[in-house]
Amino acid sequence: MSSVALDANVAAAKRKVRQHRRVVIALRIAFGVGLLGSWELLSRTKVIDPFFFGKPSDIGRVIWKWATVGTPDGPLWNQVWVTLEEALLGFLLGVIGGIVFGLALGRIRLLAEVLGPYIKAANSIPRVVLGSIFIIWLGLGLPSKVALAFVLVFFVVFFNAFQGVREVNEDVIANARILGANRRKVTTQVVLPSALTWIIASLHTSFGFALVGAVVGEFIGSIHGLGHLIAFAQGTFDTNAVFAAMFILAVIALVAEFLITSLENRLIKWRPNRRDEVAL
Amino acid sequence: MNGHNRDFAPFVSHYPRARRRRRYDLDEEGAMAQMVSELVARPPIASSSSPAIELRDVTKRFRTPSGDIYTALRDLDITVAGGEFLSIVGPTGCGKSTTLGLISGLTPASSGEVLVLGTPVRGIGDNLGYVFQGDVLFPWKSVLGNVSAGLRFRGVSKKEANERAREWIAKVGLSGFEDRYPHQLSGGMRKRTALAQTLITSPEIILMDEPFSALDVQTRALMEDELLDLWSATSASVVFVTHDLEEAIALSDRVCVITAGPGTVKGVYEIDLPRPRHVAEIRFEPRFVDLYRDIWENLRDEVLVSYERAKQHV
Numbered sequence: 337m338s339s340v341a342l343d344a345n346v347a348a349a350k351r352k353v354r355q356h357r358r359v360v361i362a363l364r365i366a367f368g369v370g371l372l373g374s375w376e377l378l379s380r381t382k383v384i385d386p387f388f389f390g391k392p393s394d395i396g397r398v399i400w401k402w403a404t405v406g407t408p409d410g411p412l413w414n415q416v417w418v419t420l421e422e423a424l425l426g427f428l429l430g431v432i433g434g435i436v437f438g439l440a441l442g443r444i445r446l447l448a449e450v451l452g453p454y455i456k457a458a459n460s461i462p463r464v465v466l467g468s469i470f471i472i473w474l475g476l477g478l479p480s481k482v483a484l485a486f487v488l489v490f491f492v493v494f495f496n497a498f499q500g501v502r503e504v505n506e507d508v509i510a511n512a513r514i515l516g517a518n519r520r521k522v523t524t525q526v527v528l529p530s531a532l533t534w535i536i537a538s539l540h541t542s543f544g545f546a547l548v549g550a551v552v553g554e555f556i557g558s559i560h561g562l563g564h565l566i567a568f569a570q571g572t573f574d575t576n577a578v579f580a581a582m583f584i585l586a587v588i589a590l591v592a593e594f595l596i597t598s599l600e601n602r603l604i605k606w607r608p609n610r611r612d613e614v615a616l
Numbered sequence: 617m618n619g620h621n622r623d624f625a626p627f628v629s630h631y632p633r634a635r636r637r638r639r640y641d642l643d644e645e646g647a648m649a650q651m652v653s654e655l656v657a658r659p660p661i662a663s664s665s666s667p668a669i670e671l672r673d674v675t676k677r678f679r680t681p682s683g684d685i686y687t688a689l690r691d692l693d694i695t696v697a698g699g700e701f702l703s704i705v706g707p708t709g710c711g712k713s714t715t716l717g718l719i720s721g722l723t724p725a726s727s728g729e730v731l732v733l734g735t736p737v738r739g740i741g742d743n744l745g746y747v748f749q750g751d752v753l754f755p756w757k758s759v760l761g762n763v764s765a766g767l768r769f770r771g772v773s774k775k776e777a778n779e780r781a782r783e784w785i786a787k788v789g790l791s792g793f794e795d796r797y798p799h800q801l802s803g804g805m806r807k808r809t810a811l812a813q814t815l816i817t818s819p820e821i822i823l824m825d826e827p828f829s830a831l832d833v834q835t836r837a838l839m840e841d842e843l844l845d846l847w848s849a850t851s852a853s854v855v856f857v858t859h860d861l862e863e864a865i866a867l868s869d870r871v872c873v874i875t876a877g878p879g880t881v882k883g884v885y886e887i888d889l890p891r892p893r894h895v896a897e898i899r900f901e902p903r904f905v906d907l908y909r910d911i912w913e914n915l916r917d918e919v920l921v922s923y924e925r926a927k928q929h930v
Contacts, residue, residue: 505750507750511748513740514720514740514746515769515770606755606757606799607755
């Protein structure tokens, strides 16, 4: 095939890829508009009860009011920041703790054998219940929410890190040892990078858990935060305000997801590109 | 292929030179005498004091998951001289890889003695290289990072390690690929990287566990030639495990046949073919064919035993 024809083919293939991407974006927008539009329509025509189900336009109005005038608890940004701070701290501590324990138990067999049953038992506790205990212990402020977010994140990251360590190719470790790596170097320079795929995969779910921890903690007992806003709205049967807080939480989760994905791409750029290929 | 594999030509910077030298391998019988004298002129660099590797009466047993004891090797006696290239052939599951594990210190022997460079093996030795069967490059490291890893683990500064790694990358014909990750390389290129990764630490003992078994036939012959080239520039002893008798004869000074498991030495054959060799063409030498027939005669029974056993297990 002549190179001109080949170039034309490549150009056509690229065009096809771009076109596909445009179609996907258009469909996404159409889906969102359709969903919100039909919700609005059904609510306005009273097919569904606006009192129970709210209305997108009213939800938007609530968010606007919170952002400009303020929430019942004070300025919106304060509430967002309170929740975010709790979630982030719990997330960070949980991730660090999970990685450290995952590596330790993954590498030291005896430790895993001794502590294994206890960790499984601890994991089987419905951990949200711990929220009550943390509030009794640590009060209504930030520490109790961080503690709840921590326990939720810790186990997710821990089990993934542990599994990741166990999945490391034995021959790759043997190779590193033959090449002169001592035990510590094997752990930090071979096992950790190798388990990183697993660990990072767990970050996606675990940030969601950190938010759950913070919000549920606020729900159980607090004076600030998005969870408190939701609890307050629930008390006044303000469906739109519940949805408004939910929407803000969803935006936070989406932004976090985006950041984690870019961290992932940066940290494991060596991985084969698994992005789905469009048939050309 | 016979050196005309264009796909590989750009990666093998020194290929023309190597080819030229091998050229007279193929010449008429007249050159034969010259070659023999060359062979003699390349003395095995055996240190007179002790052999490079000695396995004395070695037995290795494993505990199977069901709790049984499985004997992989029984009363194994193998000696490898300094600078010697020894191949171990045997049917599947005869404990070939286990033997390498014992020499490397990755797995301890159940009984018997394993000596490397005159000293009993306790843990992993310093001057030992191991090329594994599978892909054991660090997938998160680039070619440069992989090749320099051994030096970095041993505490060489990053600058010096990278410098020497670049030299080795050039030696295995991968210049220009330093920043690639393993998954971006072909199987042959990954093996080149693995060779450089092992050889950069200048090991005196090189263990190879079916290193080329996953490669296609052309790439394989090319890599075998390259291995002989690289090895001939060192004084290292090689233990090369393979199930491919042709490969074993083409590469080795001696071939050791192991029985179907529990493995023990069934026979050792001197391969008196002249070096330097061109593996793709040496197979047509009458002497090669004779050796092959002799050894195969011996190996066949073991292969049949192992095959029958495998059938019973299914």
